[in-house]
Every structure is written in C-alpha cells, then in structure tokens.
Amino acid sequence: MGAYDDVYRRSLADPAGIWGAAAEAVDWVRAPRRILADDAAPMYRWFPDAELNTCANALDRHVAAGRGDAIALIYDSPVTGVVRRFTYAELLDEVARAAGALAGLGVGRGDRVIVYLPMIPEAVVTMLACARLGAVHSVVFGGFAPAELATRVDDARPTVIVSASCGIEPTRLVSYKPMLDAALELATHAPAHCVIVQREQQRCELVAGRDLEWAPLVAAARPTAAVPVAATDPLYILYTSGTTGRPKGIVRDNGGHAVAMTWSMRHIFDIGPGDVMWAASDIGWAVGHSYTVYAPLLAGAATVLYEGKPVGTPDAGAFWRVVAEHGVDVLFTAPTAIRAIKKEDPGCELLAMHDTSGLRALFLAGERLDPATFSWASDALGVPVIDNWWQTETGWPICANPIGLERLPVKAGSPSVPMPGYDVRVLDPAGVEVPAGTEGAICIRLPLPPGTSPTLWPDDDERYVASYLSAFDGYYLTGDGGYVDADGYLYVLGRTDDVINVAGHRLSTGAMEAVLAAHPAVAECAVVGVADSFKGQVPRGLVVVKSGAEITPAVLAAELVALVRSEIGPVAAFKQVDVVAALPKTRSGKILRRTMREIADGRAPGVPSTIEDVAVLDALRPVLRARDGG
Ligand code: COA
Ligand code: AMP
Numbered sequence: 001m002g003a004y005d006d007v008y009r010r011s012l013a014d015p016a017g018i019w020g021a022a023a024e025a026v027d028w029v030r031a032p033r034r035i036l037a038d039d040a041a042p043m044y045r046w047f048p049d050a051e052l053n054t055c056a057n058a059l060d061r062h063v064a065a066g067r068g069d070a071i072a073l074i075y076d077s078p079v080t081g082v083v084r085r086f087t088y089a090e091l092l093d094e095v096a097r098a099a100g101a102l103a104g105l106g107v108g109r110g111d112r113v114i115v116y117l118p119m120i121p122e123a124v125v126t127m128l129a130c131a132r133l134g135a136v137h138s139v140v141f142g143g144f145a146p147a148e149l150a151t152r153v154d155d156a157r158p159t160v161i162v163s164a165s166c167g168i169e170p171t172r173l174v175s176y177k178p179m180l181d182a183a184l185e186l187a188t189h190a191p192a193h194c195v196i197v198q199r200e201q202q203r204c205e206l207v208a209g210r211d212l213e214w215a216p217l218v219a220a221a222r223p224t225a226a227v228p229v230a231a232t233d234p235l236y237i238l239y240t241s242g243t244t245g246r247p248k249g250i251v252r253d254n255g256g257h258a259v260a261m262t263w264s265m266r267h268i269f270d271i272g273p274g275d276v277m278w279a280a281s282d283i284g285w286a287v288g289h290s291y292t293v294y295a296p297l298l299a300g301a302a303t304v305l306y307e308g309k310p311v312g313t314p315d316a317g318a319f320w321r322v323v324a325e326h327g328v329d330v331l332f333t334a335p336t337a338i339r340a341i342k343k344e345d346p347g348c349e350l351l352a353m354h355d356t357s358g359l360r361a362l363f364l365a366g367e368r369l370d371p372a373t374f375s376w377a378s379d380a381l382g383v384p385v386i387d388n389w390w391q392t393e394t395g396w397p398i399c400a401n402p403i404g405l406e407r408l409p410v411k412a413g414s415p416s417v418p419m420p421g422y423d424v425r426v427l428d429p430a431g432v433e434v435p436a437g438t439e440g441a442i443c444i445r446l447p448l449p450p451g452t453s454p455t456l457w458p459d460d461d462e463r464y465v466a467s468y469l470s471a472f473d474g475y476y477l478t479g480d481g482g483y484v485d486a487d488g489y490l491y492v493l494g495r496t497d498d499v500i501n502v503a504g505h506r507l508s509t510g511a512m513e514a515v516l517a518a519h520p521a522v523a524e525c526a527v528v529g530v531a532d533s534f535k536g537q538v539p540r541g542l543v544v545v546k547s548g549a550e551i552t553p554a555v556l557a558a559e560l561v562a563l564v565r566s567e568i569g570p571v572a573a574f575k576q577v578d579v580v581a582a583l584p585k586t587r588s589g590k591i592l593r594r595t596m597r598e599i600a601d602g603r604a605p606g607v608p609s610t611i612e613d614v615a616v617l618d619a620l621r622p623v624l625r626a627r628d629g630g
Contacts, residue, residue: 003406004417007267011420011449018420019046019450022263023255026298027061028052029228032255036447042469043461044447045232045454047255053226054235054254055099055132058297059092060226067273068092072297074276074326075121077307078318079168080201083325086121088300091128094121096223098129103224105160105193105212109134112158112237114191115283116140116149116180118167119307122197122214123283124293126162127236131254134229135159138237138249141284142167142174143505143571146182148247152239153187155249155457162214164197165204170312177204231255237457238289240392241508242467243498249457250392252289257395260451261295264396268388268419269330269363270404273300278322279332280306285505286392287366291332295396304328310337317350324354331359334366334504335373339534342373348380359383361403365390366504367536368492371412389415389492391478392506393453393468398422398444398478399490414489421449426484431472436486441496443475498593500529500537502573509593512539512574515567516560521549526583526591527574530600540600541577542620553579576628584617586610592617600624 001009011018016035023032032050062070068089075084086094107113113130115137117123123139130137138156140149153161161184167174177196184190196206197214206213235254239247269291271277279291283305296303304326310319310333319341323331345351361384362377369387378385384407388400401408401416408416418424423445426434434440446469456464471477479499482492495501498509509527516525523546529537541560545551551559557577564574584592587610598605599621607614 004402004408007405007420008418012423015421015447015449019259022450023047023259025262026052026255026258027057032231038447042446042465042474043455046253046259046450047231050231050255051228052231052255052258053132053134053228054258054294055095055128056226057258058128058131058294059088059095062088062300063092067300070274070300071302073121073124074302074304075307076304076322076326077120078313079170079307084121091125093223094125094218095128095132096225097218097221098125099132099224100221101195101217102129102135102160103133104221105195107133107135107159109227109229110233111135112156113137114140114153114156114158114161116142116161116163116176117197117283118142118164118174118176119282119305120164120197120199121305122162122164124305127283127289127293128297131235132224132226134227134233136234136236138239139284139289140239141282141571142176143284143569145565145567145569146179147186147567148569149179149183150186151247153183153191154189155239155247156237157189158191159193161191161194162197163194165199166202168201168307170309173202175202175204181207229254232454234457236289238286238392240286241499241506241511243508243510245508245511245514247508248463248467250453251455251457252395252451253454256450256452256454257294258298260396260449261290261298264419265295265299265301267405268397268400268402269295269332270360271296271299271301271330275301275329276304276327277301277330277332278304278306278326278328280304280310280319280337281333281366281504285366286390286395287332290395302326309340311340311344315350316341316344317353320351320354320356323356323359327358329358329360330363331361332363332365335364335369336367336503336535338364338373338377342376343534351380356381361386363388363400365397365415367501368494369413369415374412384410386410387415389480389490394448395451395453398424411485411489414485414491417488417490419449424484424490425475426482427472427475431475434483436484439481439483439493441471442478442480442482442490442492443472444478446474446476448476500539502529502537502539502571503535505571507539507568507572509539511568512541512564512572515564516541516543516577519556519560519563521545521551521556522560523547524583526593526596528593528597528600530597535573538576539572539574541574542580542583542596542623543577544582545579578623580620580623582613582616582619584620585612587612596620596624
C-alpha cells in the first residue's frame with residue numbers, strides 16, 4: 001500500500017488519530033485533549049478544549065526558533081514598480097504594531113474587522129494583526145461594488161474597516177475610498193473607525209473623526225502580544241456566493257485551520273521552511289487566504305504577494321519573471337490565468353526569457369482545468385501540473401495529487417483523489433451511492449476534516465444545515481456534480497446550482513437576476529452561466545420587458561449591463577443581455593435555466609417533459625446560440 005492509501009484509509013477509520021497527530025505540528029497555548037466533538041452532530045467541532053494563537057504560529061514561533069532573518073513575505077508589484085521583502089522579524093514587528101493600533105481603536109477578541117484592500121502588504125499585516133488580537137477579519141475583494149461591500153458590512157458589523165485610497169488595475173486606478181464611502185452610506189451598520197492606507201498614486205480625503213491614516217497610526221502604536229483564543233473561535237469570515245443574492249459568511253476557526261494548513265502545506269504542496277510559495281490569487285478569495293497568507297507562514301516558508309496580472313503587467317512573461325526572480329518553488333493559480341498567458345505567448349518565447357528551472361510544481365484550482373490548458377502548461381513548464389478541487393467552504397483541497405506525501409499518476413481532466421478526511425461519495429437523487437463512471441451529486445460523508453467551515457456567520461447553524469446538510473442525511477453537499485472512475489479519481493463536471501465561475505471568481509446568477517429584476521422595465525429575467533473559452537464561464541442575461549414599457553432593447557440592455565457593474569461589480573463580467581418575448585418554463589412556473597444554458601453551450605439537451613410551451617424554447621434557440629463576443 002502506498003503512503004497516500006495508508007494515510008487516507010486511516011483518516012476515515014480513525015479521524016481523531018491522524019488529526020491528533022497532525023496537531024502536534026502546531027504550537028498550542030493549551031494542547032487539545034479532545035480531538036473531535038461529535039455530540040452535536042451533524043455539527044462537529046475540532047479541538048474543542050484547546051487554545052492557541054494563529055498569528056503566533058505564523059510569526060512569533062519562527063522568530064523564537066531563530067529564523068527571524070528568514071524571508072517571510074515578498075511583495076512584488078509590477079503596477080508600482082516596487083519589490084519589497086520582509087523577514088519574519090520585520091513582519092512580526094509590523095503586525096504587532098498594527099495589532100496595537102487596532103486594539104487602540106477598540107478592536108478586541110471576537111470583534112470584526114473588514115479588510116477592503118488591494119494586494120499590498122498592509123492587507124497581509126491587517127489579517128495577521130486581527131489574528132493576533134483574536135479579532136475576526138473579513139476580506140472583501142476589490143472587484144465588488146459598494147452595494148456588495150455594504151451587505152457584508154451589515155452582516156459582519158465590523159468595529160473597524162481597513163481600506164486604501166486606491167487599487168491599481170493595468171488600465172485604470174480603482175478608487176477604493178469613494179467606494180468605501182458609498183458602501184457606508186448604503187449600510188445601516190457604522191464602524192467606529194476606518195483606517196486608510198494612503199497610496200501615492202491617488203490620495204483621498206479622510207472623514208474627520210471616523211477615518212485615520214494607516215502609516216502614522218501604525219508607526220506610533222505599541223506592539224501587542226498575541227492573545228490566546230479557543231481553537232473553536234473564528235479566525236475569519238469569508239463571504240462567498242450562494243444560490244441567492246445574500247452571500248454566505250463562511251467561518252474559519254483557529255485550531256482546525258492551523259492544523260489543516262500546516263498539514264496540507266507539507267503533504268499536498270511539499271512546502272517547508274526555506275521554500276518559496278506563490279499563490280497568485282487575490283487575497284479576497286479562499287486561495288489567497290489559505291495559500292498566500294496563512295499556510296506558507298505557518299509552515300515557515302516565504303510567500304509572494306503579487307500586485308499585478310498574468311498579462312499586461314507588462315506582458316505574458318510576468319509570472320515567469322516572478323518565479324525566476326524570487327526562486328518560487330510552487331506556483332498556484334487559476335486555469336484562466338494560464339489561458340491568458342497561453343493566448344499571448346503560445347510559443348513560450350516570453351517564458352524562455354526567464355529561468356524557471358527552480359519551479360517544482362504548478363497547482364491550478366478555482367474552476368475546471370480544461371485538458372488543452374493542462375497539456376500546454378505541462379509541456380511549457382516541464383513540471384507536474386496539479387489540478388485540485390475545493391471550495392471556500394472547505395478552505396483546502398478536497399481532491400488533489402498530494403506530491404508531498406506521494407506523487408500519484410496524473411489523469412488529465414481529474415483533480416485526482418480525495419485528501420485525508422474527505423470521504424467523497426457520488427450520490428443519485430435518492431441519496432444512493434452510484435457505481436464508478438456514473439454521474440451524480442458530489443457529497444462528503446460527515447464529519448468534514450479540520451479547517452472546513454464549521455458553521456455560517458453569525459453562528460447560523462440553521463442556514464448551514466439548510467444549505468449543505470439537508471439534501472442527504474449524513475452528507476455535506478458540495479454543489480458540484482461529477483463522477484469517480486474505477487481508480488477512484490474524481491471528475492468534476494460543474495455546479496448543479498446557480499453558482500457560476502467566471503475567470504476563477506465565484507458568482508451567483510441569482511444575485512445578478514435580483515439586479516435585473518429591480519429595473520422598472522423588466523417583467524421577468526434569467527441569468528445563466530455559459531461556457532467561455534477564456535473565462536471558463538460568463539453570465540448571460542435574458543429579460544422580458546413589461547408591457548407598455550417605452551424603452552428600446554438596445555437601451556435596456558446597456559442600462560442592465562451598467563446596473564450589474566455598479567451593483568455587483570466589474571468582476572461579474574456581465575456583458576450580454578438579450579430582450580426576449582418569453583422565458584421557457586415548466587408547468588409549475590420554474591424557469592428552465594439549465595436547458596437554456598445547454599443550448600447556449602451548443603449542446604442539444606432533451607426537451608423536459610414538464611415544459612409548459614415548447615414554442616417559447618424554440619423561439620429562444622437562435623438568441624441563445626448567438627454570441628456578442630463581449
Ligand atoms: N479591484 C478592482 N477591480 C478588479 C479587481 C480588483 N481587485 N480584479 C478585477 N477587477 C476588474 C477588472 O479590472 C475587470 O474590469 P474591466 O471590466 O473594467 O476590465 C473586471 O473586474 C473583470 O476582471 P477579471 O475577470 O479578472 O478579468 P481581467 O480580464 O481583468 O483579467 C485574468 C483576467 C485572467 C487576469 C484574471 O481573471 C485572473 O487573474 N483570474 C484568476 C482568478 C483567481 O486567481 N481566482 C482565485 C482562485 S485560484
Ligand atoms: P470557490 O468557493 O470560489 O473556491 O469556488 C468553488 C467552486 O469552484 C467549486 O464548487 C467548483 O464548482 C469550482 N472549482 C474549484 N476548483 C475546481 C477544479 N479544480 N475543477 C473544477 N471545478 C472547480
């Protein structure tokens with residue numbers, strides 16, 4: 001039996017055994033005596049009697065072990081022309097001061113801090129400073145519009161918001177501060193203070209009494225020690241799109257997270273002290289939380305924080321320049337980023353200009369890895385290309401090829417096999433496990449391993465159960481469909497709900513429909529995610545106009561595109577909406593979104609027997625097949 005098989009089997013037979021042993025790699029203030037609390041099943045808690053501080057594990061312990069001069073954080077920003085390295089000692093000093101500054105503003109254990117920042121060191125520092133105080137951070141991605149930020153402010157009710165004057169996209173400055181001000185106008189909750197990083201590219205006005213400038217505040221602050229917290233205390237909330245317009249507040253606890261991050265960094269990614277990990281994801285997403293910020297630092301490695309894009313900053317060789325310049329051992333990004341590079345440098349001329357021989361593996365996640373991208377990256381780099389499948393909810397890979405434990409054969413199109421603790425099963429609609437090769441709902445038998453979301457914010461067990469545990473008794477519903485082959489390799493075919501993945505960004509079509517439906521001329525609408533060769537999927541809208549509404553289809557379409565951009569944000573990439581006479585429905589009134597999506601994707605779906613009027617669907621076929629190309 002190989003190392004993977006052995007650990008995987010033991011993890012299911014004796015979860016407390018393997019995670020209890022894994023917990024020994026973490027520094028506890030109070031070591032766990034109990035590993036898994038299962039008395040409130042189906043709600044489980046890992047390490048219920050333990051105490052620790054995540055920031056102390058990420059920073060202080062390495063400095064105390066004499067590794068203060070080792071590099072912890074490499075900030076590489078082609079959009080500003082800056083490269084800055086922080087040793088563990090320097091990062092600890094900065095974080096301890098930032099924690100002091102936040103504490104001075106009233107932030108304490110359990111209080112929330114919203115982080116609305118571009119990819120700058122202050123973002124990492126704020127996250128770790130919150131962890132140091134036992135406060136709960138919630139990072140909001142900069143590509144979201146003020147209304148989305150406002151929803152998160154009202155849900156998380158932060159004591160402080162940390163933001164910046166601006167972010168820098170390749171073609172424009174993104175004015176964060178006006179968006180923050182607009183969000184706070186919309187929100188009912190008011191934070192006590194906003195702390196603003198003033199960037200020289202675009203400074204902003206501060207609101208007297210409410211806003212404070214980061215640099216002088218942190219410089220004047222006294223360093224603060226790490227506060228011990230319960231392993232079950234929340235470390236962060238990360239909002240993610242569900243099937244409705246209301247985002248879900250995924251909760252990450254301190255203890256399970258530290259154990260899972262430490263274990264996965266070594267056994268899945270094969271990264272340890274002295275190595276350089278680069279997860280080129282925005283810190284607003286789960287990959288950024290886990291593998292840009294926490295896991296590399298918990299492991300004592302160096303992490304790269306990159307403020308740039310795969311292309312356009314300045315060219316498609318940018319990723320390879322970073323890999324070469326900083327000695328990156330493992331790169332983690334989304335398939336879309338590789339597709340963007342491949343499109344501009346198909347023959348690898350730019351790649352050849354950089355010495356990437358130190359790179360050991362490329363990990364890809366966030367969306368389906370298409371075989372063409374997999375082959376191109378494998379050939380171009382000559383290193384293992386590891387597809388891994390997971391979700392914000394789980395915080396670390398459900399399926400991967402654990403190269404630190406055992407390098408398994410790679411199969412194109414599959415994120416390989418379940419990681420320890422994830423008892424992955426494919427179920428039919430009646431909840432019966434299907435045979436190998438048969439499609440079904442991908443589920444995970446409870447309990448989930450450490451590091452996965454134990455509930456939804458704010459301790460909303462009811463919503464957690466309704467969202468994930470109610471479809472099949474004893475199982476967590478991932479929302480993805482797929483199958484397992486005869487060798488136990490999983491194939492993920494896509495979401496079975498209204499969540500879509502646009503350029504590796506998770507979005508809700510339901511949220512977009514809510515925006516369209518609010519337009520006074522719209523009677524009915526649907527948004528479906530259709531296949532796109534670059535972004536994986538893009539949203540497409542279909543609207544029926546209210547009778548008597550005096551607006552041309554072109555004007556309405558333009559208004560709706562602008563509305564989604566201003567209400568949800570540019571990241572939605574909502575560019576195409578068609579005005580149609582009617583939407584196809586079942587006799588009970590349910591819109592046939594899946595059938596429309598399949599037609600738009602060029603497939604020939606069967607016509608559902610429950611359809612109300614086949615003629616409506618037939619009339620839509622040419623509209624769905626036409627692409628704006630936007
Ligand atoms: N702040 C403000 N705006 C942002 C933003 C941010 N942090 N990130 C993206 N946007 C904007 C973009 O500027 C763009 O605006 P535009 O419509 O004015 O051009 C819009 O949101 C759409 O962005 P995106 O979908 O990222 O497309 P793009 O063409 O700008 O970039 C890629 C394409 C491939 C570079 C980019 O999608 C990418 O890096 N994707 C990987 C995502 C990822 O890492 N996911 C995490 C899982 S690993
Ligand atoms: P997020 O929560 O943003 O990480 O998005 C999670 C969703 O992205 C999953 O439920 C999948 O639909 C999709 N996804 C993530 N990784 C992969 C992958 N490797 N292959 C296929 N789909 C993926």
